[in-house]
Amino acid sequence: MDISTALRDRIDLYEALNIIVRTSEELSKVSVTQIKRNFRQQALKYHPDKNPDxxxxxxxxxxxxxxxxxxxxxxxxxxYDQWYIQTFLKQKNLESNREQQRLKLVLREKASISPVTKVHDTTDFEEYGHFLRKLKHFKIPYGDWKNFDKYPKTFGHKFQDSCSLRFELSNNKVLQDKGRLEEMLSRTFEVKIIELSFSSRNNYVHDHSIVAYATLATIDDTLRVLSQWESKANHKQSSKTLWSYLEDVSSKVPPSAFKFDGCDTLSPRIREMLANEPIIID
Structure with missing residues (x-):
């Protein structure tokens, strides 16, 4: 058999010698020494003297x-190599690409019907759980916050404790009116107040100051009020504004506990983790 016959009959001479070639780069690295070595190894197995029948x-x-x-x-x-690159290698690459695409489709299909059974990275969930524990269980027994717990929780408010502020104000007849005080707080800080209560320890006759609790709609509102109070950016000395009566604004949950500002729902990533594998945080 000559080279023209090998080309005409499309014979893979490298495969005959058990030499695996997938790319033109691998083809260029096949040496004559390797060709002869593979021949000797295969000859020990297929020589006619060892296989007479x-x-x-x-x-x-x-x-x-x-x-x-x-x-x-x-x-x-x-x-032969020039022909081999244009025929066998090109065909092998096409078949390899088709097989890779087939495997990707199979894996994608399996992933869509098979639930994930193990989640290794629980950092996000643990951090979120730590945040929820702070909002739910933080207790600070200072001032009149102890009396705050005597009042009924606002119905349907998940984080009432974290959205509540304690306002200490100069004692004034105008501020003793609940409706008037609620209106002044809402207008001054531009927030929605869900519930307003006065401390049971207020003595409107003898005390220099009075205490009121306001539960706001969102955590963002709470942080905004605290920020305005700390910076006093909108402070005005006019006797007609609430700022002239304010002596202190404090939160039941310290601002340092608000690691996720305004977050009251699970993120998509954490929701997916929960769906795949229940995780219990002590």
């Missing part, structure tokens, strides 16, 4: 003998 082994040995002779000749190999 095996016609397939004899045919394989004959093909190996042709392959080692053609690929050991520089001119024959140059012609």
């Amino acid at each position: 095996n016609s397939d082994a004899v045919s394989r040995f004959y093909l190996m003998d042709v392959a080692v002779k053609l690929l050991s000749d520089p001119e024959s190999r140059r012609s």
Whole structure:
């Protein structure tokens, strides 16, 4: 068999010698030494003397003998390799790409019907759980906050404690009116007040100051009021404004506890983690 016959019959001479070639780069690295070494190794297995009654082994040995002779000749190999790249390697690449696409589709289909059973990274969930514990369980027994717990919780408000502020104001008849005080607080800080209560310890006759609790709609509102109070950016000395009566504004939950400003629902990532694997935080 000559080189033209090998090309015409589309014979893979490298495969005959058990040499795996997937790319043109791998093809260029196949040396004559490797070709002859592979021939000797395969000859031990397929030599006719060892397989006198095996016609397939004899045919394989004959093909190996042709392959080692053609690929050991520089001119024959140059012609064969050029043809090999344009035929076998191109076909192998196409088949490889098709197989990769098929495997991707199979894996995607399995992922869509098989639930994830293990979540390794629970950092986000643990951090969020730590945040929820602060909002739910934080207790600060200072001032009149102890009396705040005597009042009924606002119905439907998840984080009443974290959205409540304690206002200490100069004692004034105008501020003793609940409706008037609520209106002044809402207008001054531009927030929605869900519930307003006066401290049971207020003595409107003898005390210099009075205390009121205001539960706001959102955590963002709470932080905004605290920020305005601390900066006093809108402070005016006019006797007609609430600022002239304010002596202190404080929160039941310290601002340092608000790591996720305004967050009251699970993020999509945490929701997915919960759906895949229940996680209990002590």
